[in-house]
Amino acid sequence: MAGRHQEPRPDGWEELVATALLGTGRRALPGTGGAPVLSRAAGAAAAARTDPAAALLALAALGTVHRRAGLRPAPRGALPGAAPDDPRPPLPGAAATRLGMLLTERGGPAGRAGPAGSGTPAGLPELLPQWLYAARARGFRVPAPLVPALLDAARSRSELRPDAVALAGPLGRWLAERNPDWRFVLRMVPGAGRAAGAAGTAGPPQGPGGQRPQGHASSPPAPGSGTADGDGDGTADGDGIWEEGLFAERVTHLTRLRRSDPAAGLRLLRSTWAAERAEDRLLFLDALQDGLSPDDEPFLEAALNDRSRNVRLTAAELLSALTGSALARRMAERARAAVRLRRGPGGEVFAVEPPAACDEAMRRDGIAEHSPTGRGDRAWWLGEIVAAAPLALWTAETGRTPEQLLPLPVSDGWGDDLREAWARAAVRQNDAGWARALLGPPPPPDERPGGRRAGAPARLLAVLPPPERAAWAAAFVDVHGLGEAFQMLGACAVPWTAGLGAAVVGALERAAGAGAYPWSHSGVLGMAERALAPEAADGVESLAAAGTGGPAWAETFGRLACTLRFRAAMLAELGPLPPDGPLARTAR
Amino acid sequence: MRGCGVPRVARVPAGGGCRGGGHRGAGRPARRAAGGPGRGGRRADRAAAGAAELRLRLADGVRRGLAGEEGTGRSAWDGVAARMVDAQAPGLASRVRELAAVPASGPDWPGRLLEEYALLDLLAAAYGRVDRLPAPLAATVRSRVGFTVEAVEVLRTVPAVRDRWLVLGAHDTADERLATRRLWLRGTATGRIALLLSHGRAGRAADLSLPVGLVVEADLAYHPGARPLRAVLGPGAGPPAPPVPGGGVPPGVTVGGAMAEYGAALAGDPWLDSWPVVLADVVPVPGPEGWRLADADGDADCGDGEGGGWIPVHAPGSAAGPGLWRLAAVSGGRPVTVFGECGHRGFAPVTVWDADGIPTGLRT
Structure with a gap:
């Protein structure tokens, strides 16, 4: 039993052990104090002139049983606080059994090309994400005995984490506070569809199917969805977390607050913004994607002057998603100067004249001075400008629909750059009308898919x-x-x-x-x-x-x-x- | 883990009776039949000789000093164990083998080694005069030395206890030859706990299957011993059925009560490492220095009887981690009922019941 030898035992046990270690051939048998039964036995052994080794073993047996029989519990220390109640209904019995099966059959027959008999379903692990999603959507809680296995699965498969953590609910958080293996749970925002904290992993993990919505404005959570797992965290202790918490806790707190009260979240971030480290500022800024609104613009506009380049770029990207922002207006100004609709001899044509240089104002708005891609600098600047300009610019100024604009010829071979930039803008601004027009009908059989079409079809599709x-x-x-x-x-x-x-x-x-x-x-x-x-x-x-x-x-x-x-x-x-x-x- | 109050070697074919000659079915009293001076006498003599030799070896070790055992490895003890096997005392042999592992078992090993030396010497000494011991204690000693009694023999000679038995817990283990299932039952009327052992070939489940939480009406016959625990399921057991409403959670004791039960069991069988106990209203407390089970009631600052105490959790085997976290999850910081084995190393949980009385196995 832990600690049993921490204090000298009153029965002379240590003396017995010391003698046994050295050997009774070299050290005399100690007199045994303590309990009368022990000292009587020691005395009897001495009187009978028993072999010291045999006597020592007899005394040790007596001492051992004596101690074991007399063990008492240690006075207890503080008990852990109880996990908050989870008001959600429990899983139906059959579903709970199924989850147990999905969680334990992790190494199941995953090889689809393998020789496994056709009577077995494909790898059960592949079905776990869907099970978790379906169970979460129905508002169940996972039976407590299965929560540890669920967290273990989510630990090794990060794509499971949002649903697994939501299903595990307050009990999952309670356990994670006690098991470092499950720390990732504490970095998750309850009810969220994405991880909020760990540097470099912000954003939804994309499975092979990339089935989660992309882009900033997609699927804002319904009000109150954050409390689906009964973990509606008030802000009573929020200021404490913000002032003293670990970085991951602070991100979680900020993200949670943004979901319930975006203005309060912004206020909180502003209160300490100047004192934050650059890498922290970047991820805090990222958290503003939730609940982004024109109210955030002044703050983001100021962040365009940030010391950190990455912070500036992120601020610019957020501002370009706010199509009414001053940055979007400045980009529209530049786009207007670079791309004009002209009437030529053969009809209307887009005349493109990209900027000749990247001036100070462009750099402040997040445009890199030199192209990081293979294309030339001017093509890069053009793309950045058009991608960040509000798409409404083109339809409003010409009175045409995207379907009417896209077939128009473009001067000097800038057509691919222009369409590519529009596609990026359609994804960033979540503009289904432009995405639909850019996709067009599915290409006919003789056209090689993806050939001269703008943007990745999959990304545009996600906007529809x-x-x-x-x-x-x-x-x-x-x-x-x-x-x-x-x-x-x-x-x-x-x-x-x-x-x-x-x-x-x-x-x-x-x-x-x-x-x-x-x-x-x-x-x-x-x-x-x-x-x-x-x-x-x-x-x-x-x-x-x-x-x-x-x-x-x-x-x-x-x-x-x-x-x-x-x-x-x-x-x-x-x-x-x-x-x-x-x-x-x-x-x- | 050793102990569990289980006879240490259950797989050895029943005693030397067949060889030792001629008294099978001769109508001798059962008490004398199991390894008494007549039946199985030759085997008993051999085992007694082995036990005497073992005592000499143990005394020799203590005379030369246990310090020399560190780093000698197991080879020295392997020879002794082999001779105990030859002497048909497999219970002594496996204890001897375990001695060899103690010096590598971490801090405080000299104390633990001396304990094991002493208890083994006590067992060998007891076997040396087993015929003069009270019958129940003699049965315990024979069983620990390695004499087994066949189930039919137990059923034939021991009056059965009929009760409605609640299945408290299960634990499957396996080595390369044998799969073993332990099932603990508790009589709802008698309150007695019984341990059923069943065996299967390695790689296959043991045949006896009673789901935890169900109740089976049956006759059980306890193996004779100073603290009877292991039992045999008699014929005519009913089908396992759900417990009566409210009867699914066994009544339990405090942490202090559990340790007292272990202490009382030791009075009968000093070689017990643990004793099966139900703890009521305890809270599992995970901690960096190990897990504990704490009384939910009582003051935190006095552990002497009336106040709340706690006991370290002793989780043997590699499945310890998942089982303990399941225990923590079922509790969630609230009091639960836990069945397990309480001993000098701590409490080894087997089953936990949640607030709704649903059991969860912690060793599966």
Whole structure:
């Protein structure tokens, strides 16, 4: 028992041990004090002239049992505070069992191309994220005995953390305060969709599907969503955390405050801004993405004069997302000077004349003096200006729609730069109208996808409403197959719509019929396991039965169907999604 | 962990009776049958000779000084253990093997080594005069030396205890040859705790399966001993059923009460390392210097009987971490009921019941 030898024992035990260590051949048997039973035994041994070694063993046995039988508890010290109550309903029993299975089968059959029988679903670990998301959306709490395993899983897989931490709720935080392995929990904002703290990891972890909304303005949390897990943190002790807390705690506190009261968050940040270190200022500034509004502009405008270049750049990027800001107006001014709509002999044309130099004012607004890309400096400046200028500029000044503007010719070969910059602006300003126009209809079969189109289609797709996204991706897959579709599919909401699912299954069937190898489509297959609607299982199963593409494809389709059924059972156990659940996220 | 009040070697085929000759079914009293002077006499003689030799070796070690044991490794003790196996005293053999590991067990090893020396010497000495010991103690000594009694023998000779037994906990272990399942039961009427052992081949689950938290109506026959604990499930057990409402959580004692129960058990069997106990209203306290289980009630500043005390958590095995964190999670800082083994090293938890009476196993 801990500490049992810290004080000398009154029964002369230490003397016995010292004698035993040295040997009774070299040291006399000590007299034993203490309990009468011990001293009587010692006396008897001495009187009987017993062999000292045997006598020592007998005394030691007596002392050992005597001590063990007499052990008393140590007076207790302070008890830990109790974890706050979690008012959420517990998981249904079957769902709790399923979670236990998902958490313990971590090393399950993950290899999709492996020889595993088609009767087993694909790697259970791949289904864990979806389970966590579905359970969280339904507002359940995880049974206490499973919380440690859940936190362990989230520790090794950071993409699980937002949902896992939300499900673990106040008990998860309570445990994390006591186990350094789970410290990451303390850096998370309750109810948030992203990690708020750790340097370099701010922002949602992107899985292979990149299924989280991108851009600043997407999916602001519903008011009160931060309290979904019962951890509505008041600001009573907030000032203390802000003044004395660790950096991660401060970021968490600031982010939380921004979600509930953006103005108060800004006030708090201003109160200590001048004294913060540069790298801290950068991440605090990043926290202002939540609840960004014109009220933040004066502060951000001042931050354009910050000592730190990275702070200046971040401030400029935030300001350019505020299309009514002075910075956006200055950028519009520059854009107007650089890009003009002219009437030429062959009709209207965009005449482009990028700035000849990067002046002091441009640098202050976050434009780098020299191009970090392969393109020349002037092309770089043009891109930075147009990407940061409000898109409304072009439609308002010309009275045209994006669809009318985009086909117009552009002078001197600046067309690709201009469209690329508009695409960046559409993503940054979350402008669905421009994104739709830039994407256009899915390219026809003879056009190589992504050829001369602006921007990455997947990023533009993410700006569109989910049904439109799915329809565009389905049309693309119908025409072009799956070869280039991975990122676009990843930008679509899960589960896929029936139309998109049918397009993907159809493309897989064509690939099988054309003699492609299943493992050359493993990326899309893996995504389909997680994203195909469970209703697609019958269709996939009939493909397996039909034997299209041979045994390898039959096994692939069989396993996919099995996974879909597993998912269907898994979701059915959780029950229907409440109409206005505690979390309403659009893209996943 | 050793101890658990479990006979240390349960896998050895039942005593030398078959070899020793001729008394099987001769209607001798059971008390004398198990290794008495007649039946199994040859094996008993061998074991007695082995025990005597072991005492000489132990005394020799103490005479020359235990300091010499540090760094000698296990080879010296391996030879002694092999001779105890030859002497058909496997219980002595495994204790001897454990001696070899003590010098590498960290600070305070001399004290622990002396304890083990002394208790082993006590066991060998007791076996030397086992025929003159009271029958229950003699049974305990024989069992610890390595004589086993077959289940049918126990059922035939010991009156069964019929009760509705609540399954308190389970613990599966396995080595390269054998999978062992320990199941602890508590009689809802008698309040007695019983330990059922079952074995399976390595890699396969042991056959006996009783879910923790259920109640089974059954006859149990306790192996004879000074502190009977290990028992045999009699025929005619009912199917495991949910407990009556409110009857799923066993009544328990304070930390001080649990240590007193261990102390009382030691009075019967001084070789016990621990004793199964239910703690009621305790709070697990994680701490950098180790975990503790603390009485939720009582003052923090007096641990002598009436006030609140705490006991270090002793978590054997590599699964200790996850089990302890499950315990902490179920408690969340609130009082819980915990079943486990209370001993001189601390308290080794097996099962925890949450506020709703739902049990969670901590060793699985």
